Amino acid sequence: MPDLVLREIEPGDNTARFSLGDAKHTPLKLFLKKKAKHHHQQNLSKTYVLVDQDDFRVYGYVSLTCSDVNLEVKAPVQDFPYNYPCVKIVRLAIDKAMKGNDLGTTLVNWSISIAKEKIMQNVGCRFIVVDSKKSAVGFYEKCGFTLLDTNANRSAQHPLLYVDLQKI
Amino acid sequence: MSVRTSVFGSVRLTNEDAEKFRQQVTYGRPKASAIKAAANGARMIREFDKKGFVKITVKGK
Helix, strand or coil: CCCEEEEEEECCEECCCCCCCCHHHHHHHHHHHHHHHHHCCCCCEEEEEEEEECEEEEEEEEEEEEEEEEEEECCCCCCHHHEEEEEEEEEECCCCCCCCHHHHHHHHHHHHHHHHHHHHHHCCCEEEEEEECCCHHHHHHHHEECCCCHHHHCCCCCCCEEEEHHCC | CCCCCCCCCCCECCCHHHHHHHHHHHHCCCHHHHHHHHHHHHHHHHHHHHHCCCEECCCCC
């Protein structure tokens, strides 16, 4: 297996061979191949890739963007009755050739720390959130995310999970 | 359905979901796995700040 580095996506990165092995994950593949570099350049989302240093083949990626949590109830923090700023994990995927190596966990750890160390401490940001695929809820929980524990959310197509950055 | 969200949009919580979120945030305790994830990630951030990349060891290697 190749040595990998984690860094920001670059124009010359090779995404052509990125494969997830299942048609249901095609949107994740297409986002990397067609949109990730453009969004990164335009500062709409930031994409970090796991890339082979020798041929720049991308084996995994995570894309992050700014978002907010809009609550229709009394605010959880006193005297802050506004939307709560958060970082959202937009996309995360690992090439089928690298499955089983905990690289997804690496990307989640990285994302949590970008939000906590870079965003929260310099701008203000309370949560990192993800609209997970149902099949990935257990993965995110294992990585430290908390599932919004309601029947509606548990049965949703993309259940919401979050980490309260203030508490870690 | 009272969780409304999209890939790049806001997360809007209403009714039971909003109240549950408020309760979980107000009274919830941090998960050990989240603290561990943040610690692991912080090590990568420090390396990234120095070099502009993080070297990742693939376990299956």
